[in-house]
Amino acid sequence: MTRRSFHRAPEAERRQDLITATLDCISELGLQGATVREVATRAGVTPGLIRHYFSSKDQMLQAAYREVMTGMTSKVADAADKGQSSACARLHDFIVANLTPPVADGRALSLWAAFISHVRVDPDFAEIHRESYLAFRSVLEALVADVLTEAGQAADTKRCQELAIAINGVIDGLWLEGTLVGDLFSETPLPGIAVRSVEVLLGGISLAADTQQT
Amino acid sequence: MTRRSFHRAPEAERRQDLITATLDCISELGLQGATVREVATRAGVTPGLIRHYFSSKDQMLQAAYREVMTGMTSKVADAADKGQSSACARLHDFIVANLTPPVADGRALSLWAAFISHVRVDPDFAEIHRESYLAFRSVLEALVADVLTEAGQAADTKRCQELAIAINGVIDGLWLEGTLVGDLFSETPLPGIAVRSVEVLLGGISLAADTQQT
DNA sequence: TCAGAAATTATTCAAGTGTATAATTTGGGC
DNA sequence: GCCCAAATTATACACTTGAATAATTTCTGA
Numbered sequence: 323m324t325r326r327s328f329h330r331a332p333e334a335e336r337r338q339d340l341i342t343a344t345l346d347c348i349s350e351l352g353l354q355g356a357t358v359r360e361v362a363t364r365a366g367v368t369p370g371l372i373r374h375y376f377s378s379k380d381q382m383l384q385a386a387y388r389e390v391m392t393g394m395t396s397k398v399a400d401a402a403d404k405g406q407s408s409a410c411a412r413l414h415d416f417i418v419a420n421l422t423p424p425v426a427d428g429r430a431l432s433l434w435a436a437f438i439s440h441v442r443v444d445p446d447f448a449e450i451h452r453e454s455y456l457a458f459r460s461v462l463e464a465l466v467a468d469v470l471t472e473a474g475q476a477a478d479t480k481r482c483q484e485l486a487i488a489i490n491g492v493i494d495g496l497w498l499e500g501t502l503v504g505d506l507f508s509e510t511p512l513p514g515i516a517v518r519s520v521e522v523l524l525g526g527i528s529l530a531a532d533t534q535q536t
Numbered sequence: 537m538t539r540r541s542f543h544r545a546p547e548a549e550r551r552q553d554l555i556t557a558t559l560d561c562i563s564e565l566g567l568q569g570a571t572v573r574e575v576a577t578r579a580g581v582t583p584g585l586i587r588h589y590f591s592s593k594d595q596m597l598q599a600a601y602r603e604v605m606t607g608m609t610s611k612v613a614d615a616a617d618k619g620q621s622s623a624c625a626r627l628h629d630f631i632v633a634n635l636t637p638p639v640a641d642g643r644a645l646s647l648w649a650a651f652i653s654h655v656r657v658d659p660d661f662a663e664i665h666r667e668s669y670l671a672f673r674s675v676l677e678a679l680v681a682d683v684l685t686e687a688g689q690a691a692d693t694k695r696c697q698e699l700a701i702a703i704n705g706v707i708d709g710l711w712l713e714g715t716l717v718g719d720l721f722s723e724t725p726l727p728g729i730a731v732r733s734v735e736v737l738l739g740g741i742s743l744a745a746d747t748q749q750t
Numbered sequence: 751t752c753a754g755a756a757a758t759t760a761t762t763c764a765a766g767t768g769t770a771t772a773a774t775t776t777g778g779g780c
Numbered sequence: 781g782c783c784c785a786a787a788t789t790a791t792a793c794a795c796t797t798g799a800a801t802a803a804t805t806t807c808t809g810a
Contacts, residue, residue, distance in 0.1 A: 330776055330787055352657045354568050358768060368789050370769090379768065428656050435653035441716065442646045443566045455717055484724055487713065488733045494712050495705030502655065503669055510698055519702045522736050544757055544806055572798060582759050583798090593798065752810095759804070767796065774789070780782090 328367075337375050337385075339365045344386040349432040353440070356383065384446055387437045391454035394425055394434075399461050409468035414529040416465055417520060420493045421500055421513045431501040462486045462493075466524075473527050485523065492519050542581075551589050551599075553579045558600040563646040567654070570597065598660055601651045605668035608639055608648075613675050623682035628743040630679055631734060634707045635714055635727045645715040676700045676707075680738075687741050699737065706733050 331339070343364035347356040358379055362369040376382040401419030402412040419425060440447045463486040470477035470485075493516060500512040521529055545553070557578035561570035572593055576583040590596040615633030616626045633639060654661045677700040684691035684699075707730060714726040735743055 325774065325789060328775075328788055333787095336787090348653075349656065352567065352654050355657075357766080359766085370771095370790075371788060373769070374787070432653055432656045435649045438716070439562075439646055439649035439653055440566050442563065442642050443569070452717065484729060487721075487724065487726075488706070488710075488729050491709030491713055491730070491733070492702070492705050493709065495707065495709030496702075498708050498712075499701065499705055502652070503666060507701075510701065512701075515698060515702050516705070519705070519737055522739075523733055525736075539759060539804065542758055542805075547757095550757090571796080573796085584760075584800090585758055587799070588757070753808105755806105755808090757804105757806070760802085762801080763799085765797080765799105768794100770791105770793080772789105772791085774787105776787070777785100779784100 333375070336365075336367075336371075340367070340372060340375060340382065341386045341389055344382055345390065345433055348386070348436050349429045353383075353436045380444070380446075384450060387447060387450050388454075390430070390433050390437065391450065392457075394430065395454060395458050395461065397425055398458075402461070402465060409465070409472040410527065410529045413465045413469050413520070414517060416462070417493060417516050417529075418513045420497055421516055426497055426501050426504075426512075428501055428504075431498070459486055459490055462490055469524065469527060469529075473524075475525070475527075488523055489520050492516060492523070547589070550579075550581075550585075554581070554586060554589060554596065555600045555603055558596055559604065559647055562600070562650050563643045567597075567650045594658070594660075598664060601661060601664050602668075604644070604647050604651065605664065606671075608644065609668060609672050609675065611639055612672075616675070616679060623679065623686040624741065624743045627679045627683050627734070628731060630676070631707060631730050631743075632727045634711055635730055640711055640715050640718075640726075642715055642718075645712070673700055673704055676704055683738065683741060683743075687738075689739070689741075702737055703734050706730060706737070 340361065343361045344356055346364055347360050351360070358369050358372055361382070362372055372379070372382060376385065398416055398419045402416035404415065406412075424430065437447060438451065441451045442448070463482050466485050466489065467477045467482045470482065496512050496516050496519075500507060517529055521527060554575065557575045558570055560578055561574050565574070572583045572586055575596070576586055586593070586596060590599065612630055612633040616630035618629065620626075638644065651661060652665065655665045656662070677696050680699050680703065681691045681696045684696065710726050710730050710733075714721060731743055735741060
């Protein structure tokens with residue numbers, strides 16, 4: 323009986339493969355389905371190898387959680403930088419990026435919810451959540467400040483903070499609705515609702531991009 | 537060796553105890569912690585009894601999910617009926633009820649997230665989600681229609697629907713923020729932000745109750 | 751009071767769980 | 781070409797899991 327042959331992968335690459343496999347398991351089978359054996363199988367690897375890269379299964383899950391959150395935040399932050407034009411256009415793109423794939427899709431929501439449900443169970447997960455939430459909101463708060471100054475309005479910290487909280491609420495809520503019951507919104511696209519809602523929250527500032535049609 | 541004595545409980549009561557124990561397990565230990573044995577222990581019962589009330593562990597989880605959602609919806613719907621005064625006051629109370637305990641608390645969020653993360657895993661959970669979401673939004677949509685007509689504005693279906701979606705988004709999103717990182721909002725209470733945001737979304741209609749102070 | 755149906759417990763089972771450890775293979779540096 | 785550290789596999793273990801079954805207790809109704 324001969325052993326199966328294998329190939330030695332660079333540490334970073336193998337870690338990434340394991341994390342990706344972990345996330346696949348969680349989104350398709352739930353946290354309970356992310357067993358050491360299932361993850362290893364999907365990564366094309368033997369169960370024992372996991373403990374060579376992570377000191378425990380829990381640490382692997384935490385690494386996976388971190389990747390999900392930094393991935394989502396960086397994607398929407400990128401979208402707000404691509405179109406360099408105006409602050410309004412950047413906020414507009416930021417909102418839309420939050421409510422369209424790949425940020426707004428079932429897999430992302432499934433992963434997010436699975437981890438959130440563990441925030442109260444494990445303090446390590448709570449810390450990861452807190453960090454990623456603050457990172458996201460600080461991006462949004464800066465964006466709001468830019469929009470306000472661009473519109474010639476006062477951008478004091480207090481007001482920016484409250485607006486960012488409210489806007490974050492709209493985005494989060496619509497992200498939930500869209501990804502959970504997206505099929506109910508074929509006729510009333512969410513990004514449009516979101517943009518209009520935020521415009522209203524901002525006191526009537528228009529975020530319309532130049533290339534917009536209805 | 538004598539068997540432990542027990543008492544025969546009415547079916548409804550025992551089922552309720554098992555469901556409550558299930559929810560306690562999930563909120564404190566996660567879905568993975570809601571094992572047949574742990575639930576039975578907390579319900580003061582033997583593991584085997586669970587299969588006498590539910591044909592499988594999964595069916596018990598589904599019953600628990602249903603209870604969580606109907607409980608939350610009925611609580612906020614009740615809050616919108618107590619003060620019979622005006623439609624504006626009812627919407628106001630509805631919003632506040634969503635963002636204050638017991639609806640807005642860590643336990644509820646933990647439970648909700650755990651179940652949501654299984655919506656994509658198990659079609660039965662998806663169906664429960666869909667039903668409870670539509671029930672909630674139909675309550676909100678009726679409330680919005682009342683407010684609009686009360687303010688003398690047009691309350692056509694299309695507009696009510698879009699407004700309900702947006703308002704639901706604000707509520708969901710702020711509910712998330714408040715329950716997840718509530719300690720960050722000691723100085724900027726969320727119910728206030730929510731009410732003001734909805735007022736703006738409604739085009740400036742004031743929802744202020746008579747007994748309001750700042 | 752005393753059956754007997756139904757609720758509850760006790761016990762068992764096979765499968766799956768994370769982890770620990772030892773045996774092997776790989777691939778880069780000499 | 782070969783050696784040796786490190787990556788990977790293989791195997792084993794102790795424990796937990798959901799479920800199935802049989803044995804017992806409870807309590808109602810006649």
